[in-house]
Amino acid sequence: MPPRRRKPAVAPAPRTGLARVLSKQGVCSRSEAARWIAAGRVEVDGRVAREPETPIVAGQRIRVDGRELAPPQRLYLMLNKPRGLVTTARDERGRDTVYRCFDGAGLPWLAPVGRLDKASEGLLLFCNDPAWAARIADPGSGPDKTYHVQVDALPDAALLAALVAGVDDGGERLRAKSARVLRSGSRNAWLEIVLDEGRNRQIRRLLAAFGVGVLRLVRVAIGPLALGDLAKGAWRPLTREERIALGAPD
Structure with missing residues (x-):
């Protein structure tokens, strides 16, 4: 008697927790x-779910306050964050x-893209x-971020080169893509620092490694x-041209 053929295994539909689904929408x-x-x-699917990790598969119907879940109109905006x-x-x-x-x-729910710390603007x-x-905030592949930074020192060419060369701090390599002096006073100066990666308090930590303190830090471009x-x-809101330039859907 010939051996019975086994039916090919069918991979189960991927499941995602309910709270995550709402967030991703x-x-x-x-x-x-x-x-x-x-x-x-x-x-x-018509039944109240009480657990945030309730597994959801494609095709299930989700309602919030009795209304069918539908992604809201996409909104992209910029804020000049105060210190x-x-x-x-x-x-x-x-x-x-x-x-x-x-x-x-009266805005819909919006989330910040990345962050600026309390003292930054x-x-x-x-x-x-x-x-x-996620694409904008990705520390490895997101767009460059440009900052104007007031420091409590008068930077020279050696310091600027050292900022670009970088330094190890707490197991992380901190470096600037570029650094230049915008203007100097008698005791402090303004730098323009460009980062092509994102790490927590990166500029403050990088400058502190060379004994330089930050007086003000302003992000001026993404x-x-x-x-x-x-x-x-x-x-x-961002204009259509600005959205497209940053890779948002048209």
Whole structure:
């Protein structure tokens, strides 16, 4: 009797947790999705789901507050972040966040693309397109970021060369793609520093390694997108040309 043929194995459909699905759709943040789910506001195929990690496969119907889940219209905007605000939706220490700049604007849920620390200022992007945000914020392949940095020293050619050559700090190699002096005073100066990778507090740590302190740090450009004359604390949507230049869908 000939051996019975085995049916070829069929790979199961990939599953993703419900909270992650809501986040990836650009509907809300993952933590906000978890709160919605715990509150019983989310249904999957007509049944209330109470667990953020409820597995979801393609084709399942998801409703939030009784409405079919549909990705919102994509929105991309830029903010001139003021100093003193933290880049997060909620702060456990009660500090003001960048979302204060959007009070009363009636915007859909938006997430910051990367971040600027509390003491830093300048160009910060927001969107509800997680895939695009990941490409922009990727430390290895994202666009260059340009900063104007006021320092408490008078840099010479040797320091500028050392910033580009880089230094090891805490197991990380910190370096600038380029560094030049914009203007100097009697005791401090402004530098333009361009980074082609992103690491936590990279410029502050890099300068500190050479005994130089940062007085102000302003991000003035991300790739071809310049901060321009956008007022402190003001925001605006990106133009179609700006979105395309940064690789967003048309």
